Amino acid sequence: MKSLLKKISSKIKGAQKGKTLFYPGCLTQYKLRQINNNYKALFSDIGINFTTLPELKCCGSPLLNAGYREDFEQLKKHNQRILEKNNIKRIITNCPHCYQVFKKEYNIDKILHTTQVLADNKHKLVAGEHKEAAYHDPCILARNNNMNIINEPRIVLRRVGFSIKEPVQTRKNTFCCGAGGGLKQNSPSTANKIAKERLSQLQHNQIIVSCPYCYAHLNENKNKNQEIRELSQVLTRE
Amino acid sequence: MKKKLSNLFGAENVSDKETDLEAYTYCASDKIQKPSLIVWPRSTEDVRKTILRANQTRNPLIIRGKGTSKTNSCTGEDRIIISSERLNKITRINLQKNFVELEPGVTLAELNQKLQRINRALPLTPLSHAQSVGGMIALNTPGIESLRMGKAQDLVEELEFVDGTGKQYAVKDKDKMMPITEGMAGFITRARMKISEPPTLSCDLLCFENISDMLKKVRALTKNIETYFLKFIDKKTSYDLGFGNNYTIIAAYTSLIGATRKREEVIKIIKKARSIHKKIRERGYYYVLDPRVSLEKTYDLISWCEEKNLRLQGDVGTGNFYAYIHKQDQKLLPVFRSFIRRINGRLGTAFGYGRLNKDFVNPVKKKKLMKIKEEYDYNNTLNPGIIISYR
Amino acid sequence: MTKNNFKNEKIAPAQDINQCNLCGDCNTNCPVVRVLEKETRGARHKAFLARKKDYKEAFWLCTLCGACIQDCPANIDIDCLGIREELVKKGNQTKANQKMRDNIKLYGNPFGRLAGGKKAGDKETKEYYT
Numbered sequence: 001m002k003s004l005l006k007k008i009s010s011k012i013k014g015a016q017k018g019k020t021l022f023y024p025g026c027l028t029q030y031k032l033r034q035i036n037n038n039y040k041a042l043f044s045d046i047g048i049n050f051t052t053l054p055e056l057k058c059c060g061s062p063l064l065n066a067g068y069r070e071d072f073e074q075l076k077k078h079n080q081r082i083l084e085k086n087n088i089k090r091i092i093t094n095c096p097h098c099y100q101v102f103k104k105e106y107n108i109d110k111i112l113h114t115t116q117v118l119a120d121n122k123h124k125l126v127a128g129e130h131k132e133a134a135y136h137d138p139c140i141l142a143r144n145n146n147m148n149i150i151n152e153p154r155i156v157l158r159r160v161g162f163s164i165k166e167p168v169q170t171r172k173n174t175f176c177c178g179a180g181g182g183l184k185q186n187s188p189s190t191a192n193k194i195a196k197e198r199l200s201q202l203q204h205n206q207i208i209v210s211c212p213y214c215y216a217h218l219n220e221n222k223n224k225n226q227e228i229r230e231l232s233q234v235l236t237r238e
Numbered sequence: 239m240k241k242k243l244s245n246l247f248g249a250e251n252v253s254d255k256e257t258d259l260e261a262y263t264y265c266a267s268d269k270i271q272k273p274s275l276i277v278w279p280r281s282t283e284d285v286r287k288t289i290l291r292a293n294q295t296r297n298p299l300i301i302r303g304k305g306t307s308k309t310n311s312c313t314g315e316d317r318i319i320i321s322s323e324r325l326n327k328i329t330r331i332n333l334q335k336n337f338v339e340l341e342p343g344v345t346l347a348e349l350n351q352k353l354q355r356i357n358r359a360l361p362l363t364p365l366s367h368a369q370s371v372g373g374m375i376a377l378n379t380p381g382i383e384s385l386r387m388g389k390a391q392d393l394v395e396e397l398e399f400v401d402g403t404g405k406q407y408a409v410k411d412k413d414k415m416m417p418i419t420e421g422m423a424g425f426i427t428r429a430r431m432k433i434s435e436p437p438t439l440s441c442d443l444l445c446f447e448n449i450s451d452m453l454k455k456v457r458a459l460t461k462n463i464e465t466y467f468l469k470f471i472d473k474k475t476s477y478d479l480g481f482g483n484n485y486t487i488i489a490a491y492t493s494l495i496g497a498t499r500k501r502e503e504v505i506k507i508i509k510k511a512r513s514i515h516k517k518i519r520e521r522g523y524y525y526v527l528d529p530r531v532s533l534e535k536t537y538d539l540i541s542w543c544e545e546k547n548l549r550l551q552g553d554v555g556t557g558n559f560y561a562y563i564h565k566q567d568q569k570l571l572p573v574f575r576s577f578i579r580r581i582n583g584r585l586g587t588a589f590g591y592g593r594l595n596k597d598f599v600n601p602v603k604k605k606k607l608m609k610i611k612e613e614y615d616y617n618n619t620l621n622p623g624i625i626i627s628y629r
Numbered sequence: 630m631t632k633n634n635f636k637n638e639k640i641a642p643a644q645d646i647n648q649c650n651l652c653g654d655c656n657t658n659c660p661v662v663r664v665l666e667k668e669t670r671g672a673r674h675k676a677f678l679a680r681k682k683d684y685k686e687a688f689w690l691c692t693l694c695g696a697c698i699q700d701c702p703a704n705i706d707i708d709c710l711g712i713r714e715e716l717v718k719k720g721n722q723t724k725a726n727q728k729m730r731d732n733i734k735l736y737g738n739p740f741g742r743l744a745g746g747k748k749a750g751d752k753e754t755k756e757y758y759t
Contacts, residue, residue, distance in 0.1 A: 057737035057738065058737060062759060063730065065710070065713070066717070066722070066723075067714040067715075068717060068726075068730055071733070139693075139694040168352065168354065169351065169658070173658070178660060180693050181691050181692040181759065182689065182725075182759055183759070184759050186690070186725050186726065193665070194661075258667070258669050261667070261668040261674045268650070276667075278667065304653055324667075347658070348657075366654060367657065368656060368657045369653075519702040520644065520702070522648060
């Protein structure tokens with residue numbers, strides 16, 4: 001009897017608490033499917049309940065970056081209607097651009113980046129053998145005036161056995177990969193030059209990133225002997 | 239014009255496009271002047287060719303590093319600018335003999351980043367880390383630790399430059415370096431500078447209610463050979479930093495005679511010392527000047543600035559101060575200049591004499607510079623009108 | 630006389646663009662200046678244009694990384710995002726941005742018709758929008 005009451009009360013609490021959404025972001029959803037699947041598998045392994053809503057459209061970050069404020073507001077209305085209808089109270093996303101837009105522009109209670117969730121659950125991750133890599137801080141997560149998610153990815157990486165070789169420009173003083181702000185499509189030559197500069201600064205053959213744009217952009221510009229890996233790729237057994 | 243002939247070293251290194259010219263109309267002083275051409279040499283040979291060509295066509299050149307000069311020396315109306323931005327390689331670092339060889343376009347920030355990795359640093363911390371090393375040497379910029387370590391040229395072991403006639407030199411004595419003073423008669427192409435391990439310091443945070451007590455203590459501390467730097471902060475800025483409403487001196491020593499000895503706490507205090515500029519600029523103090531006064535006249539400087547609502551900070555051991563005037567008080571600029579002259583002070587020690595502070599140059603020095611200009615840059619090709627009025 | 634308390638430290642809010650005196654600290658870590666090795670369209674050039682409200686193409690050449698705001702001693706935000714909104718209002722937009730906007734309007738994502746279920750492998754990341 002007690003257990004039945006517990007079940008009912010937790011269900012009611014659950015309905016009040018709301019659901020958790022995993023929002024992969026357009027780049028991950030349409031172009032980096034392996035990473036999308038990695039995160040979903042990881043969260044199931046750790047025991048995090050989440051839903052996905054394929055009817056949601058783009059978060060709108062490229063529109064804001066290009067100055068289309070009105071188009072963004074329309075898109076936001078569409079997305080917010082769906083989020084309310086599905087009682088979404090928490091959003092987990094792997095893309096820092098989406099993270100920033102949700103936090104600043106949408107009115108959802110809790111927005112989390114995947115590294116934060118993984119760091120909270122680090123005891124459930126499997127510790128592997130000792131290896132070394134460099135970690136590239138994405139601009140949006142690491143700079144002063146933004147989100148301050150600097151320690152979480154390092155906690156996760158250290159837990160699974162990585163020792164991190166920090167480049168000179170790291171943490172708050174990170175150096176941009178070159179893809180953000182629309183530069184990737186508006187001036188690809190400059191964006192590629194910036195990526196090459198950052199890769200030479202990182203000075204390591206194994207580079208780990210936690211932003212899908214950094215991942216795709218640095219991957220395009222890497223040298224033959226460098227390997228760029230997204231955080232979910234080093235956590236999932238391949 | 240000259241563009242076609244300078245295609246000797248690559249069309250992307252020479253430009254007269256509108257956007258490029260617009261980006262070089264300004265420097266850190268508030269004067270706007272549009273140049274006619276910008277040249278970015280990539281090697282000593284390029285520099286030589288440019289200077290030779292400038293001599294042949296009687297076109298003077300303005301030398302520019304990172305354009306952080308506050309005395310209107312980095313741009314000129316209808317002039318040709320030769321920029322060291324693409325001479326930006328660090329060619330050699332020697333850890334046993336503790337020196338670094340580099341080209342003049344390397345930014346101080348970049349150099350410090352590379353040296354931090356190997357536990358070395360340039361023992362010179364000027365007000366801004368955005369300037370180029372070439373500019374620092376040409377202006378002989380002082381830093382927070384100049385009391386003990388000297389100014390930029392004291393750290394140069396060897397210097398290579400090209401003079402106004404296109405001739406190359408490699409010199410080691412400070413006297414022989416005079417042609418490159420503010421780019422007057424020489425363009426630096428390579429420098430070898432001393433580096434050292436960052437020293438272990440202990441600190442004292444000294445607060446005073448009146449200026450005379452403070453100056454007494456300063457006099458005693460400057461005589462002590464272990465004093466590394468003495469940073470003065472005026473009343474209002476001390477309050478903003480959390481030190482209370484009094485005159486503050488942050489003193490650092492190379493031994494353990496200071497009250498604060500633990501490494502983390504010393505680092506905290508030194509970070510505070512480095513954030514003074516930011517604290518003052520955040521409050522709307524727009525104009526920055528570099529008065530230099532003797533210890534006897536420091537009392538007058540501090541009280542005058544307090545009275546007129548200027549902010550003041552600086553190295554009281556050497557007398558190199560930085561005065562800040564609020565944006566609304568623009569009319570105080572000429573008043574400040576005449577005040578400095580009245581107390582036998584100088585403007586231009588840290589930011590250079592350039593075009594705005596020529597009247598503060600010592601006449602003996604002026605004579606010396608004229609002679610050097612005559613010898614190394616007879617045609618007045620390099621930086622005409624800067625520091626001296628030649629012809 | 631030696632005090633070591635840092636209480637009462639006052640923090641000033643971010644300054645507006647008119648407080649910029651073109652000191653050049655913003656250029657130290659700007660990726661555009663570092664890579665193109667010239668002042669043009671770097672952080673300080675944008676601040677110079679923003680001061681006189683001269684909004685031009687230069688403002689599209691920015692990754693919005695925020696290094697300039699971090700390095701500025703006066704805490705000035707050049708606000709490229711706000712300026713881009715002004716540019717769009719005046720009709721100044723890039724071709725690639727227009728394409729991205731059309732894609733989002735028609736298909737709900739910046740790439741286009743992949744939303745329908747067409748498979749895109751990891752190798753096809755040549756064209757995407759930020």
